[in-house]
Amino acid sequence: MRTDFLRFSAACALALLAAPALAQEDLSKVEIQTDKLSDNVYMMTGSGGNLGVSVGDDGVFLIDDEFAALTPKIQAAIGKLSSKPVKFLLNTHWHFDHTGGNENLGKAGAVIVAQENVRKRLSTDGFIAFLGMKTKAEPPIALPTVTFTRDLSFQMNGEEIRAFHVPRAHTDGDTVVYFVKSDVIHTGDVFFNKLYPFIDTSSGGSVAGVLAAADRVLRMAGDKTKIIPGHGPLASKADLKNYRDMLADVSERVAGQLKQGKKADEIVASKPSTKYDELWGKGFLAPEKFVAMLCGNLKR
């Protein structure tokens, strides 16, 4: 999205978000941190969604690209691992903090790949209701040119890279990526590790879909699997299980109160997430915002 970042920050403030990563206005100070997860797969963090990178003889496979202003730094960080350019860029979903570098990387020759709904949303003006944020249609060079409906596999750098769609989860276009031999999974934003998650129902997401996606990844993962969440630190299967159980528990409490006819402010005041707030409530969404979001997501 070519949305002015400061304007986003204002929308952010309006939405009372307390996201250190997203509220950060000065991207010039952001450093890209690289963590090696297997012989050829890395996690990178800067500002915005976590990146996944595979390097090797076949070229660079990149998952997500944060913000446009960070492209040179991301390219420099990749350049320390490989002399090859980004061959494939996979967008886990359409949000601006995961696709902001698409235009730059598209111009640099990357083939952009995503679930078909990502292309639909990036190619038209959009609106993220919870953030009160309008987004502009992206130019053609920034759009995915290879799209799929359910799943897609790459044979690259000595392993299968399996991408599969998880329906109506964080949005309607989420993809989870499994590096089979490396035993690394990138979940996109269906998993926020140690941060209350944002679920974008205005982009076709749902709490039930996030829980189903988490369950699917839990069935695939082993105790040694390294899981790159959309936001938050590198995770294990146990971390994902804790997330899944936290989300199921709080959303059940909220749904129960909605069924009794309670209003959103009453539900927020009842503090249904209390026992999780210490661990989960200090990041992207404060506890009240998280519960208010669930009220909106779960009411019919």
Ligand SMILES: [Zn+2]
């Ligand atoms: Zn997102």
